[in-house]
Amino acid sequence: MAAQLPIPVFTSLDQAFPDLQTAAVQGVRYKEVVEEYEKRFGHKPTYIARAPGRVNLIGEHIDYVLFGAFPAAIERDILIACGPSLPSSTSGAAETLTVGGVRAENLNPKYAPQTFAPMLKTAGPSAQEEADAASTVHAESAWHLDINTRELRWESYIKAGYYGVLSRFFPAALAETDKQAHPVPVDLLFTGSVPSGSGLSSSAAMVVASTLAFLTVNNKLDGVTKGSLVEMAMENEKRVGVNSGGLDQAASVICTPHSALYVTFYPKLDAELIPLPTPRTSPRAVFVCANSLVVSDKVVSAKWHYNLRVVETLVGARVLANKLGITLGPNERPTFRVILSRWLGAPESGLDADGLKVGIERFLPEVEKLRPPREGRPAGEEGVTLDEMVELSGLSKEQFHKVYLSWVEVETEYFQLYKRARHVFTEALRVIEFREVCLRANAASGELPEDTLVKLGELMDQSHESCSTLCESSCPEVDALCRLAKSAGAFGSRITGAGWGGCTVSLVAEDKVGEFIQKVKEGYEPYRALEGEKLREAIFATKPSAGAFGELFVALLLDMCSCWGQ
Incomplete structure (x- = not known):
């Protein structure tokens, strides 16, 4: 290994x-x-x-x-x-x-x-x-x-x-x-x-x-x-x-x-x-990293962003377990991955990638159980209030605070348990499918068709859409960079990293990189004044571990x- x-x-x-x-x-x-x-x-x-x-x-x-x-x-x-x-x-x-x-x-x-x-x-x-x-x-x-x-x-x-x-x-x-x-x-x-x-x-x-x-x-x-x-x-x-x-x-x-x-x-x-x-693809391809130049102060914003996502997914796992009849101890704090294994009856040693894919596909319809009723909440709102979340958890307020809030600070009006769960399971499935495309290509001989890049790009695009609308970890500037990347010829483009700023990664034909970067520079306002080394620091092509x-x-x-x- x-x-x-x-x-x-x-x-x-x-x-x-x-x-x-x-x-x-x-x-x-x-x-x-x-x-x-x-x-x-x-x-x-x-x-x-x-x-x-x-x-x-x-x-x-x-x-x-x-x-x-x-x-x-x-x-x-x-x-x-x-x-x-x-x-x-x-x-x-x-x-x-x-x-x-x-x-x-x-x-x-x-x-x-x-x-x-x-x-x-x-x-x-x-x-x-x-x-x-x-x-x-x-x-x-x-x-x-x-x-x-x-x-x-x-x-x-x-x-x-x-x-x-x-x-x-x-x-x-x-x-x-x-x-x-x-x-x-x-x-x-x-x-x-x-x-x-x-x-x-x-x-x-x-x-x-x-x-x-x-x-x-x-x-x-x-x-x-x-x-x-x-x-x-x-x-x-x-x-x-x-x-x-x-x-x-x-x-x-x-x-x-x-x-x-x-x-x-x-x-x-x-x-x-x-x-x-x-x-080995025709055309050969590289990944282009583009910095949005938006810096998210993770310490200041954690209670609205990263830490909130962690709490929403953890509470979502407990609520879903309750709805599926999976018994949890009052002090347990399982993740969605653990709940999936218990629902499948899978051994603690886990599943291989193929078994996990089948399991996620079977489990995805169950995620709908986290979607709250529309009555009594603003139009289009799919989150739940803190009081609703505590009730759904089956814990007392005191126990809920001890297990889920005593160790972290979060702040929001509505907790998006359904959206976060939907993102987690569909994104986990996309990772396995991305792996499958790579393994099938590796097993093939000779030059690989452009369709291989198209399939990888489609998964990257779907991932970004989920990050933007379900995980809500993107920002307007990053969304704009991804749209620009696609219009400039990328096979796929998505946010990478913790989010709320930072970088995008795009899959681009190697012989089109110069043209691609120029189009993104012209279209993304923060890049227009950048030249030379400053531009190369903001957007650059890379081959993984080349x-x-x-x-x-x-x-x-x-x-x-x-x-x-x-």
Whole structure:
């Protein structure tokens, strides 16, 4: 299985990027980060750790109810040049040569240099630590680093990556008695091409790359599989307040060139590599990511947006279980995926994709039981009030609040249980159908017909319509971008990521990309003034993990750049 494979380690750029054109382009970039590292720290880096962003091709807002999704790694990535700090380092050496000390800098001047060090916990929490407990995450380990989750800074993601390495590989008993068990001081230089806040998982890429950097510099990479790195990165990202289900990390770690992942979450996290047909279709196709430039402040808007969707789906699962005669305990909080399995009488080990498809198709008519009566509510309103929702749950107000509202803040007049359920089950079905199209294409020989792209595009269009009207996780600007993409020739276009802004992903013929981007630029008002690099940051084509971009770690020969970028 892909998750059991070791983390790839390369010793030259042509191993990491088999396509010579890609290797030449990346060679210039790697050369820049290596040379700048030496200027800043006074010595050459030992390694470059790399983690790509990801685009979710289909399967939005269903991972937290434990249905599968279909992400792919993208060519945009985070690079970290890294190595042990040396006494001859330039300014900052005194700080970084403390036990496990870190000096982190970024090629982007927007991000200020940072110096910090972990501390061994030899006593209980200080008064200041207790006072900050509500907003600071502390490691449940021998080591301590502050991460203020109320004001996330770029170094917060570095610290999050460091925590997992400290906790797993530097236990307290050894650290207190054996200096060899201490983490080494580290110099890090970051550069990245994943747009932040765009829904392409720049934060997950930062945490994955940081985790890899600390593993490699401390010689702890042996025995670490792709699956264990996913688990570490998931746990690490929780330290910045992100309760991830593993979708982003799995895509960033496990994907391979020209493939996507069918990621499932029930009864446990699993990932299946699925070859994409796009390199063999006529015409060949790529995915184009377009940033709406609308940023949704997830902290501020969560009670109306993301957190509300989570609560609506969880309550919807209980209400539907009641209507189907499925008995639940008063403290249970099952998801739609769990209710489906209980209704089907499926074993806890779960169903394969074919069995799940049949099960969803059988179950879909039952979702209509969540549609409320029209009497007594505004025309067209399909939601229920809080009082109605509590009554439908079969719980007392006190128990309902304990199970569904005590841990999260939400705010709305009408809770859309029916719409959210309809989105979840139809989207889960589309993910399986997308997978089927890819597998049928992979089983066929020779060049693939354009109809393959048409079928994938239709599923993407249906997904966006559902996200916009049933999940209601889109926004006018994203809807406009999808319409523009279709009119500009895309086979399909949809929102990707958490939503309420962020990016769209469109399936486009490779030989039409330039024309496509120009048409979108002319039609989307926020793009009209963008030129050059600013436009390329906003809208760009990508091949999933093309040129081995799914490989996450590159061992750096000290003269690796001598033949590139000259």
